Amino acid sequence: MIIEEAAAFRTEIAGARRVVVKAGSSSLTTPQGTIDADRIDALVDVLAMQKAAGREIVFVSSGAIAAGLGPLGLTRRPSDLATQQAAASVGQGLLVARYTSSFARYGIRVGQVLLTADDMMRRAHHRNAQRTLEQLLALGVVPIVNENDTVATDEIRFGDNDRLAALVSHIVRAEALILLSDVDALYTGDPREPGARRITDVRGPQDLADVKLGGSGRVGTGGMVTKVEAARIAGGASVPVVLTNAASAAAALSGEPVGTYFHPEAHRPSTRHLWLAHATVGHGRLVLDPGAVDAVVRRRKSLLPAGVTGVQGDFTAGDPVDVVDENGRVVARGLVNYDAGEIPSLMGRSTRWLAREMGPEYEREIIHRDDLVVLDRESDREGAR
């Protein structure tokens, strides 16, 4: 971690051709719960300029709930989901209308893309979203993405848009992600408290071990916890991330050393592995003996029936399931080849025995290595602290 030092020019950001920009509610709306037209125009000016310079921009915009408060006579963000959804329904329409006219000043079309966490988890929906976004970009349109708040449920919901923006950066294979908030950088603690100092560079979870990630501001959701999580998800796919405020958007996009730079990992896993690791949840669990954990985690082998000692939950073949060690620690996730009910009779058996006794269709792995992703829960925990 580098704190308040002169940071270096960021060539990866300056050279990125396809960029996801995410702006939080606090950067787009007024304290009265209405759209902040001036700030939206200022941000659109920056994005239009970037586009004119040859970049492709995907814009993830929060603010639907916040922008719906004023028109509905609400003075603060409601705590119940139904009223939040009603506010989002009103606010989203107003926001997109505003973006449409603001981008029209530059002759640029926008397209609304509303996604749910559930869409991210279903492979077919995920692929459809990918195709739509690709086509919008090919047509020169700026996609305006938000969570589909009106159908999201409490159980399965992003709530904040930080994680959604990181997943969108996977979907479109972005080369950079810019997170714009009401704070100009990540600090060692909540900048509303005295003594907090700006962090200019984050190279890995170890750099965040002593950072106090506080809650959100007046209208935002998730605070710094979800932004750091988003940076980790994007960085894991080799996407560099800058966290700063809307006023510094142009500088951030140009690679200037503003805000906080989250350095990406060098290696980009396949889109399928990224989807499995970050967009799905396990429908059940498979418990592994230590030898199988080693084979899957360290030697990156397929999971064979011989190493499975337990099965939990109700899933069908093709579902994502969590793979856990004997202490219940999640070590991997994969697409399982069998229904939950079939697995007890396979557990502990060699594939050769299964083929001989039960037929050749039982010779297959429980999870093939191509459908298996190792989850580094140690760094998860450190990143979320």
Ligand SMILES: Nc1ncnc2c1ncn2[C@@H]1O[C@H](COP(=O)(O)OP(=O)(O)O)[C@@H](O)[C@H]1O
């Ligand atoms: N360590 C920290 N560094 C920077 N900001 C922090 C930190 N901890 C908490 N915050 C707070 O997080 C807020 C931004 O989160 P949030 O309100 O969810 O923003 P947005 O609406 O942009 O998504 C800031 O206003 C800041 O007060």
Ligand SMILES: N[C@@H](CCC(=O)OP(=O)(O)O)C(=O)O
């Ligand atoms: N989808 C929601 C996002 C809510 C929210 O607060 O997000 P953020 O401001 O990014 O923390 C909306 O548009 O209101």
